[in-house]
Amino acid sequence: MKIFEKILGRPGCSSDDCLSGSCCNHHESEPSNHNTCDSACGCTHEFDSQTIRPLLIRTFIAGICVCFAILSEVGFIAIWEIGTAAAIIALLLTAYPILKEAVTGLLGGERNVCELASIAIVAAVAIGEFTAAAEVAIILTIGELAEDYAYSRSKRDIEGIVTRNPRFGHIIKSGEVVEVPVHEIAIGDVVMVRSGDIVPVDGVVTEGTSFLDESCLTGESLPVAKEKESLVYSGSTNLDGTLIIKTTKVAGDSTYSRIAELIRQAGQRRPPSHPFIDRFARVYSPLMIILAIIVFVLTGSIIRAITVLIVACPCALLLATPSAVLATLGSAAKSGILIKGGEFLEVCRNVTVLVLDKTGTITSGNMAVSEVIACGSYSRDDVLLFAATAECSSSHPIAKAVVSTAIDNGLSIACTGYAQQVAGLGIEDIQQDHKILVGNRRFMESKGIDTSLILSKARDDMSGTSEILVVCDTFLIGILYVSDTIRPESSAVFAKIRQLGINKIEMLTGDNQVVAEQIGQQCGIEPGSVHSGMYPGDKEAYVSKLQKRGEVVCFVGDGTNDGPALARSDLGISIGSREDTIALETSSVILMQRGLSALPEFIQLGRRTSSIIIMNICIALGLNLLLIIAAGYGLISPAVGAIGHQVATIVVLLNSTRLAYNPGIKLDNPDVRAKIRNNPNPGVSV
Template identity: 35%
Template sequence: MTTSVHPVPAAREAGQPTFAHLAEQVRGWLALLPLSGLGIGLSAQALGRPDLAFLAFAVPTLAVLTVLAVQIAAHLARGDVGLDLVALLSMGGALALSQPLAGVVIALMYAGGQSLEAYAAGRAGAAMTALIARQPRTALRAEDGTIREVPLAAVMPDDRILVRAGDVVPVDGRVAAGRAVLDASSLTGEALPVTVDPGAEVLSGTLNVGAPFTLIAQRRADESTYAGVVRLVEAARSSKAPMARMADRYGLAFLALTLLVAGTAWAATGDPLRALAVLVVATPCPLILAVPVALVSGLSSAAGLGVLIKGGGALEALARMRVLVIDKTGTLTHGRACLSRVRTVPPFAETEVMRLAASLDQASGHPIARALVALARARGLTLAQPSDAVEEAGEGLVGWVEGRQVRVGGPRLMHRHGLTFPPSEAGPEGAAVATVLIAVDGRPAAILDFADPLRTDGGRTLAALRACGIERVVLATGDRRAVAEALVAGLPIDDLTADLDPSGKTAIVARERRHGPVMMVGDGINDAPALAAADLGVALGARGAAAAAEAADIVLLVDTLDPLPQAMRIARRVRAIALQSVLAGLGLSLAGMVAAALGHLTPLQGALLQEAIDVAVVLNAMRALGGAPRPAAQEGPPVP
């Protein structure tokens, strides 16, 4: 395919990483240098080799200092001023004033924090490989009475394209010949296939689950709907600013105070070691260490629940969410057809009709046919081998079972064969998403209603999320409004918007931001743009689309919503513990700065004191590993 909707930055595409990029890559292993240097230097001192000790202390300090300088330069270029500047000044001052032991201790503190932070953030990546893999690369174009496979970029409007069974529709167009049966869940979220008559439009990205049909292209591939979904995800990803580290929120004030105290001590005494001691004690390792350690603990706890959180920023964001936008199909529902009601026509009995219909449906690959066969087998019915089965795309199936003629399909099939069924009896308005009629030996036999049922944990999860701080719940679905309203009646939902395409869901996320930070929960490719655009995207990854999992910040690895409130409680606990550690560490550092300014601490003593503070805040941060939240099921009665 010559047209790409996923441009790659030139520097990365050419394989030429920048020095700043290399520094970012090595920071996870940076702590090994000062740790090794400290061990070698102390051994050299014990052996009476101060010259080797000096080198062992100074070289790793200089290496860490260089990496730190590159990172700070990159941050300054973006207009970010953080507390890392204090670490740079303290290490540089230690080397300049021939205090290499203090310098390597500071380097170890700083690099240890960097390593922990790199581990906490992870390298989840957001490349939309699933979207690219699903998009067709070629199309079958009719040319001079033959079918030729051509690159997708070669398809032009008015070309005739053959779409085989199981193929993804390559471009937007209209059905020219044959009735199309399409799985449109990737774009609309509809749980069940839709039938498209000749002349009607179909969208790229939908899956042909029926017989082959001919499509007349209306747009080029790069102008079609599926390419637009990909672009929506990319645009949303690029516009979402990364979360600043908690430490940086206090950076400017603490940095100014540190420089003021250090400068005052130097000016008042004329001793640069006083200023260095202040800088050493002020090195923000409590901030640098406490936050990532708490985040790593929280990420581990959440993973134990089957919740994959892609980095500390997502974990911290989870604690602040106030609005939930949630998809219906596959999220609040199971995303598959289930039999909701059977109405038999006398004298036929339900069990016999189900057995005959399921026996015939063994010859069909339609999702509803598969659901009926699975249900019959689950009931222990013995299915017979069908014969002379003929499937009429979009209408149904006709064949013979044990010498009896069986028809399974929709009203159009039955009407064409002159069969009249009783009028539909009252059921929940819009609750049935598909109705299947069964005729045996030329007589109406049964009416089956299929629906996409609500998950048993849906209402309970919404109630638990409200208890965790969610103040507003909005349902955003591609299904018909009547179906959605009937299904979620009684759930704690504040607003419902139906008949949405992917761009519509993204617009809902943008609209809801006026009420607070937005968390989007979905599972389909059609949800991917909204997941990427939200302040926090949550995807069901057990059976959901891979593209949704790629676009989301959090992936539920189990096929249930139950872990989400528990993960939110973990996030809130982690954030509180990290904040406690930060404030306590800063308080102790301020006390140490005053002592250093008054001459009560040397640079080395200040570095060791800071190490003690680090140990205290790390131990406090590790409390995030404990206190596992109680299951969501215990948080009040389930909501029907």
């Protein structure tokens, strides 16, 4: 297997090498010691870069020999011995790998489908049918080449993503541009990204303007304008002018590297139906051997028995699931949907209830402080500074809003390093020898703070906003009101979800009930399905409660405080982005940048993948059954049976490639051309 991947410009690196990160040509690592790769049929053939050319030459010579053998058998060549010699030469050239893997598997206590083909070839030779045996061997070899080509197409999207990062970058030192390996670029280095280059590391633009294709990260088809102070991400393609960026992350920690690693791991994971296929193969091979013996006993024809063994090879069945999953993983990644394994695709068709976190999921997470109330002798700026200092190390949207407001008000923030966050409730900090508490009422009550004063200070006209209390030691010094906006696509997304047959939609939040119900009402969630005042642990417990009632739960969150619920759910989906990659670590599926709008697309994709897998299995089993019946009745010869076996395999692979369709970015789009043409790029100086 993997022959065509080496023929098509990847010498020394098989697709499995790329997926495992062990390839010496595309990854900065030591040369790989893996010179074998797994065949789709379960056999392992030694097709490394050193054996490709000899193998192709052997196959070509074997093909010529088989032609001579056939011509001799039908009488076009008068000398019969020439045909026999040619068939034997063809067998020596092509049958060896098949026989070797069958023996290796048996000695290792593992069964694979090479056993059936090997028995058929040996039996044909034993009865003197050298030409038939040679036909089977050459057809299986050629069919495997075609099979590998079709199978590798499914992997190509994943490989393209994994290997997209450049090996070198251009840094500026002492006014000179120096090319260095990407892994040597350090934080703070100044990097030049020329037109047409792929951005090697994450950074911030210090000079220049351009348009970048970020479709590999977000699935967005149109280029994104970049100018001074803009963030740029590794893996993006610079479409226009030259940019000078200052590195903010080393290559291994960059956004694209982390995404590529997730995709690589997903490509290596075995789909859940594989253990069943393994067990099936262990039983299937002995059954087919018994069937072949029965055919021989009933018909007295060894040729029919041999043909049964050939057509019974279940290569198509073995490829039914992995080919579909690989095609989907690559296609989804190009659309900005990162899936950590094929098992999560199969869950989609069984989901009965959709549970969502509120902040950053249903709402945009772009929060703002709408009101600051100061208490006692403290000013609004005092309250903001205390709160922002405590919140400066938190990634929660509310914390970001508080810090942003403090900066906008000209306040200087210096993190103390003492802040301790209680997920979903608040933060405790030490500032100027005072204990500062910032959080909601439940947080204050858990710390023994008397909240009776809060009732007299809180405003009744701030419905629809979140209330954040600021306490110094044991005294309330202020109240912040933080507002959020619903994602504009929320209502439409939930309508599509219901059209897919998922009618139970529930929202969980740590916010108060009034705010939660208002949000739920605006996006079409009934009050009875809105649950407020929930800790991260409460969310997990609620998901567990649903599961005990027999529900299959899909939980969607932003990855910030939703880790326990995401892990507990049957299908955990995070709303991710290029800026915030916490979601990459805490969920099974990540919707990059497009937010909720990609959720129905993912569920549809998962269901379509399951349908294709079922269709593949039906095609494989159906064609195998028809070929076995035809072989048993003597309607097909061993050579025709070998062709039929390969046709069944290729039909399954081609059916799976339907999942890989993704038009991607079209650089000939007139809107793209207009944007690039009108880009006032002043250039850069070195």
